[in-house]
Amino acid sequence: MGSRNLVVSYQQQPREEAKQKTFVPAEGRNRRVLQDIGNLVNDRVSLQGKKPTTEVVDIAVARDVRAPAATKAPAAEIKKANEKHRPEDVIVISSDETEKSKPVSRRVSRKGVKTLTSILSARSKAAFGKAEDTVVDIDAADVTNELAVVEYVDDMYEFYKLTEVDSRVHDYLQSQPDINGKMRSILVDWLIEVHRKFELMPETLYLTINIVDRFLAVKMVLRRELQLVGISSMLLACKYEEIWAPEVNDFVCISDNAYIREQVLAMEKAILGKLEWYLTVPTPYVFLVRYIKASIPSDKETESLVFFLSELGLMQYPVVVKYGPSKIAASAVYAARCTMDKSPFWTETLKHHTGYTEDMLRDCAKLLVQCHSAAAESKLKAVYKKFSSDDYGAVALLTPARSLV
Structure with missing residues (x-):
C-alpha cells in the first residue's frame, strides 16, 4: 500500500504543481501585504528548505489514513529529516498555552541598579545641601x-500671583x-465690628475692604458718604461670599x-x-489659607495669630498701598x-x-509687629478685642516678636 501510494503521489505531482503554478500570481498578491507585517516570512523560509521528494511523501502519508502501522516507519524517518532541515529561528503566533514554552528572556533586571543620573543627583545633594x-x-x-483640587492648586496660586496686580490698590x-x-482706619475698624456682629465669613471682610479701597481709588467721595461706601461694599461682599x-x-x-x-x-x-x-479678586485671605497650610507644624494658636496680624x-x-495681598499674607505668617x-x-x-525669601518679608513683617505692639494702646480696638477673646486663643495678648521690633 505504501509503494502504491508513492506511485500515485508521484503521478499526481505534476497536476498539483500545475495547480500551484496557476494560483501563484493571486497568492502572491494576497500575501505580499501580509509579508510586510511579517506574518509569512518563516513559511517562505521553511518552504525553501524542503526537497520535492519530502513534500510528496508528506502528502502521501497525510492522505493514507487507513495505512497500517508498518508503513509509518518511513514517515518517521522523513519527519526526522524535515526537522533536520527546519530553520532555527521560527516566530510562532500562538495562544497563551503555547507561550509558556517560549525560551526564557535574557533581559537583565535593572531593579536596584544605580544609574548615572541617581549617582550624580546624590553627589549634588551632598555638595550643595538637601534643600529639595x-x-x-x-x-x-x-x-x-475632591474639594481640595490637588491637581490644580499649584496652578491656581500661580494665577493668583499674576492677577493680584490688577486688584492691588495704590x-x-x-x-x-x-x-x-x-478716617479710613476708623471705617475699617467699624467694619470689623459689623462683620463680627453679623457673624460673617472671613472672606467677606477681606473682600469688603478690597472693594472700599478700589472704589476710593477711582471715585472721589465726601466724608459724610464714607460710611455709606463701607456698608454698600459689605453688602456686595456678602452677596458674593455668604450663603x-x-x-x-x-x-x-x-x-x-x-x-x-x-x-x-x-x-x-x-x-x-x-x-x-x-x-473675583485674590485678597490676602486667599493666600493666607495656603500659606498657613504650608507653615508646618501648624496649630490653632498660630493660625489665629496670623489672622490677627x-x-x-x-x-x-x-x-x-505698599504691599500686595500675597506679600501681606506671607509677612503675617513670618511675623507669627x-x-x-x-x-x-x-x-x-x-x-x-x-x-x-525671609529677607523679602522682613520690612512688611516689622510693620505688622509694630501694629501688634501698639494695638493695646490704640483707640481703635476692634481687632484687639476680637483676638483677645478665648475664641481666638487670646493671641492679641502675646508678646510681640522681639526679633522684629
Missing part, C-alpha cells in the same frame, strides 16, 4: 479630597481731598439709620459700575512664627509655596 528634600508635600493628605488719598488715612446675606435694612439699622435704603442701593449700583463688576495690617493704609519663636522662622516649604 526639606520641601514638604502639604497636599499629600488631601489627594482623596496711593489714592492724594485724589481724595475730604478723606485721610485716619445667607444680610438684608439692606440690616445695614441701615447697623449704621444707626444714617442712610436710607434707597441710598444704599444707589451706592451699590455706583460701586459696581466703577469697578466694572470685577469682584493680617487684620491689623488691613487697617493700616501704608501697608495696603517669629512671635511664637518657631525654629526656623522661615522654612524651605514656605519659601517654595509663597515665592518669598
Whole structure:
C-alpha cells in the first residue's frame, strides 16, 4: 500500500504543481501585504528548505489514513529529516498555552541598579545641601479630597500671583481731598465690628475692604458718604461670599439709620459700575489659607495669630498701598512664627509655596509687629478685642516678636 501510494503521489505531482503554478500570481498578491507585517516570512523560509521528494511523501502519508502501522516507519524517518532541515529561528503566533514554552528572556533586571543620573543627583545633594528634600508635600493628605483640587492648586496660586496686580490698590488719598488715612482706619475698624456682629465669613471682610479701597481709588467721595461706601461694599461682599446675606435694612439699622435704603442701593449700583463688576479678586485671605497650610507644624494658636496680624495690617493704609495681598499674607505668617519663636522662622516649604525669601518679608513683617505692639494702646480696638477673646486663643495678648521690633 505504501509503494502504491508513492506511485500515485508521484503521478499526481505534476497536476498539483500545475495547480500551484496557476494560483501563484493571486497568492502572491494576497500575501505580499501580509509579508510586510511579517506574518509569512518563516513559511517562505521553511518552504525553501524542503526537497520535492519530502513534500510528496508528506502528502502521501497525510492522505493514507487507513495505512497500517508498518508503513509509518518511513514517515518517521522523513519527519526526522524535515526537522533536520527546519530553520532555527521560527516566530510562532500562538495562544497563551503555547507561550509558556517560549525560551526564557535574557533581559537583565535593572531593579536596584544605580544609574548615572541617581549617582550624580546624590553627589549634588551632598555638595550643595538637601534643600529639595526639606520641601514638604502639604497636599499629600488631601489627594482623596475632591474639594481640595490637588491637581490644580499649584496652578491656581500661580494665577493668583499674576492677577493680584490688577486688584492691588495704590496711593489714592492724594485724589481724595475730604478723606485721610485716619478716617479710613476708623471705617475699617467699624467694619470689623459689623462683620463680627453679623457673624460673617472671613472672606467677606477681606473682600469688603478690597472693594472700599478700589472704589476710593477711582471715585472721589465726601466724608459724610464714607460710611455709606463701607456698608454698600459689605453688602456686595456678602452677596458674593455668604450663603445667607444680610438684608439692606440690616445695614441701615447697623449704621444707626444714617442712610436710607434707597441710598444704599444707589451706592451699590455706583460701586459696581466703577469697578466694572470685577469682584473675583485674590485678597490676602486667599493666600493666607495656603500659606498657613504650608507653615508646618501648624496649630490653632498660630493660625489665629496670623489672622490677627493680617487684620491689623488691613487697617493700616501704608501697608495696603505698599504691599500686595500675597506679600501681606506671607509677612503675617513670618511675623507669627517669629512671635511664637518657631525654629526656623522661615522654612524651605514656605519659601517654595509663597515665592518669598525671609529677607523679602522682613520690612512688611516689622510693620505688622509694630501694629501688634501698639494695638493695646490704640483707640481703635476692634481687632484687639476680637483676638483677645478665648475664641481666638487670646493671641492679641502675646508678646510681640522681639526679633522684629
